[in-house]
Amino acid sequence: MKIKQGENNMKKLKLSFIPAVALLLMSPLGYAQGLGTTTVTNQVSVTVAAEAALTVGASATTLTSVGTNFSDYTGTTLLTYFIRTTNTGGTGFIKLQVTTDFAPTGGPSVGSAPTAGDTLSYMCSVSSPGTPCSGPLTSSISTQTSVATFGTNNHSTKTGNSASVLWTLSNDPLYVTGSYTAVVTYTISAS
């Protein structure tokens, strides 16, 4: 008698599982139908702002003098600039500053030239859309001086545009013979 009652309970349990499994299998169908479609769209937003960057062609620029009768030392530093200025009211610039004066002492100096008139000056060559500086300009250890300026809505190419700084260093007989090094820092900015 007890055995028969147990068989009945098992049957009831099995019967109660069947609708539950059926519901489980059906629920994804109900989800797909009610909560989406086969195509969806999503909005992607980006804000493109003014930006600027540059690379210096080589880590060192060597200034040389042609001949042996005190011709000025000359050399060229190549730059590649990347820029995007704001389409209304935007501007930008490239500037340079001698951040470390020539060393060791006894030779040329930007900060304290041995003779008045000794200078490290430069001319600028800048491809469009940049406007080159109106040189020659005298470089400084205390202020940034212009290399290029940019106007509203200026854009370089993705691979960058070229610019160059053509250096001229006075060749003062007072300089003690030897090798001298200075560091120039370039800064580019866009708004």
Add this chain to the structure above:
Amino acid sequence: MIKRFLVASALLAITVALTPFPANAQLGSGTGTTTLNVTVGAEAGLTVAATSNLTSIGTNFTSFTGSTALTYYIRTTQSTGAGSITAKVTTDFAPVGGPSVATPPTGGDALTYTSSGAVPGNNSTGAVMAFAGVTASTTAQTNVATFGADNRSVFAGNSESVAWTLTNDPKYKTGSYSATVTFTISAT
């Protein structure tokens, strides 16, 4: 299981942190630097003020005299450097019949000079700026000044002058005669 998840998460975070931003790597940065290198070597240069006219005072065969002003620029090497200014008559007096450096009409006729000048403006150790009674030559360079190691003129140059004396030989035919003197400056 949790441990594996944490390890995987940590590795992912490190990978992301070490991966450079592509745009940054491609397009440089807001600032860049370059060093300017210059090697300052021994150099020298000079200028000659003008043609030098030799004249004689009086009419009794006083020697012809005159001077040539030079401006020199020099930088000699530290420790071992040296330099000089020399003169040479590269074209003898012409036309013939007058004075001559190479073939004077009379033995003892000569073009001589005495030099003098300012020492280099910065460090003049070893510099000799005066040479007296030097006979000019068409075949050899003769000293006007010599320089020592690490001698350096001022930027505007330092001065040197050559005071000429030319024998006034009655044998010379009257007329105008010209010679060319070449000054050479060198520095090591």
